[in-house]
Amino acid sequence: MDTQRQPARQLIGDPGFPAARRLEGKVAIVSGAGTRPFSGEPRIVGNGKATAVVFAREGARVALVDQRTEWAEQTQEIIAEEGGQAILIEADVTDAEACRTAVAKTLAEFGRLDVLVNVVGITGPAGTAIELDLEGWDQAMRVNVTSMMLMARYALPPMIESGSGSIINISSVSGLIGGHPSLLYPTSKAAIIGLTRDMAAHHGRQGIRVNAIAPGTVFTPMVASRGVTPELRQARMKGTLLEVEGYAWDVANAAAFLASDASRWITNIVLPVDAGASATRLQPLSPRSDGLLPPVRGEPVEP
Numbered sequence: 696m697d698t699q700r701q702p703a704r705q706l707i708g709d710p711g712f713p714a715a716r717r718l719e720g721k722v723a724i725v726s727g728a729g730t731r732p733f734s735g736e737p738r739i740v741g742n743g744k745a746t747a748v749v750f751a752r753e754g755a756r757v758a759l760v761d762q763r764t765e766w767a768e769q770t771q772e773i774i775a776e777e778g779g780q781a782i783l784i785e786a787d788v789t790d791a792e793a794c795r796t797a798v799a800k801t802l803a804e805f806g807r808l809d810v811l812v813n814v815v816g817i818t819g820p821a822g823t824a825i826e827l828d829l830e831g832w833d834q835a836m837r838v839n840v841t842s843m844m845l846m847a848r849y850a851l852p853p854m855i856e857s858g859s860g861s862i863i864n865i866s867s868v869s870g871l872i873g874g875h876p877s878l879l880y881p882t883s884k885a886a887i888i889g890l891t892r893d894m895a896a897h898h899g900r901q902g903i904r905v906n907a908i909a910p911g912t913v914f915t916p917m918v919a920s921r922g923v924t925p926e927l928r929q930a931r932m933k934g935t936l937l938e939v940e941g942y943a944w945d946v947a948n949a950a951a952f953l954a955s956d957a958s959r960w961i962t963n964i965v966l967p968v969d970a971g972a973s974a975t976r977l978q979p980l981s982p983r984s985d986g987l988l989p990p991v992r993g994e995p996v997e998p
């Protein structure tokens with residue numbers, strides 16, 4: 696809290712002036728803190744990288760967990776260049792022992808643990824129930840869902856001991872709405888929502904908040920490397936209510952809020968960060984009574 700400026704009145708529940716560094720004093724683990732390299736546009740970042748950088752800017756000390764340390768090194772470099780503190784931990788989060796060690800290393804280095812952001816996720820095998828590869832299904836479910844339980848399994852005890860903690864699981868709007876061309880990805884992202892809600896119920900009385908973020912069609916290297924054409928990129932934007940492109944930074948800022956004490960009364964939610972994309976399907980089903988289309992940005996509007 697800004698100690699220079701105090702509220703004029705002692706109002707019940709008033710948190711005071713917001714601190715510029717909302718995560719000052721906190722220690723966070725971000726899994727999947729690397730970004731897959733994409734030569735087409737090296738300035739695009741993934742959700743884990745952006746989250747780690749934003750958390751460090753907010754004052755947190757961050758453990759960057761990734762199985763590809765070469766992908767997460769740049770995250771650590773950016774944080775160091777900006778005067779923040781981060782350690783790099785190589786771990787495959789599908790492996791229970793690696794998750795246990797990652798938490799132990801974080802505690803050994805920073806002495807506490809306040810926040811866990813489970814970002815790791817993969818697209819997994821393509822196809823319908825008839826077509827998909829069964830081994831690929833099991834492996835991708837382990838990466839997308841089991842890994843979040845495993846990281847929480849070891850992150851929870853020190854949080855419970857200190858009486859507070861925030862766990863943030865990265866789901867997807869495809870876990871909220873139908874329409875994805877493959878079965879694995881949306882199924883795993885919906886499972887993350889169930890996992891979030893039940894973990895929130897199990898650990899609320901221990902002071903632990905558990906929330907999920909459901910990003911929409913953010914433009915990340917994972918997306919760009921699949922060969923998104925300019926037309927498709929435009930269509931992804933147009934498929935939102937705001938009709939603007941979203942980036943990993945938008946996801947990171949939502950995570951920073953859920954990690955901070957500003958969200959102290961928020962648990963068990965799934966926060967879409969999607970420029971309204973998950974609501975757009977309602978539009979064609981609800982035409983205006985005058986038959987006109989709503990005006991778009993830049994069009995003159997007369998009262």
Ligand SMILES: NC(=O)c1ccc[n+]([C@@H]2O[C@H](COP(=O)([O-])OP(=O)(O)OC[C@H]3O[C@@H](n4cnc5c(N)ncnc54)[C@H](O)[C@@H]3O)[C@@H](O)[C@H]2O)c1
Nearest residue numbers: 727729731741742762763787788815816867910913915917
């Ligand atoms: N890009 C989007 O549009 C979008 C939309 C909704 C949700 N998401 C979700 O956001 C998350 C991150 O997506 P991104 O596009 O930023 O991904 P990314 O592929 O750029 O980064 C993922 C990172 O996770 C790491 N990783 C993968 N498997 C791992 C494992 N087993 N153990 C440890 N680290 C591992 C990778 O090495 C990589 O550094 C995923 O969960 C994804 O489903 C992305």
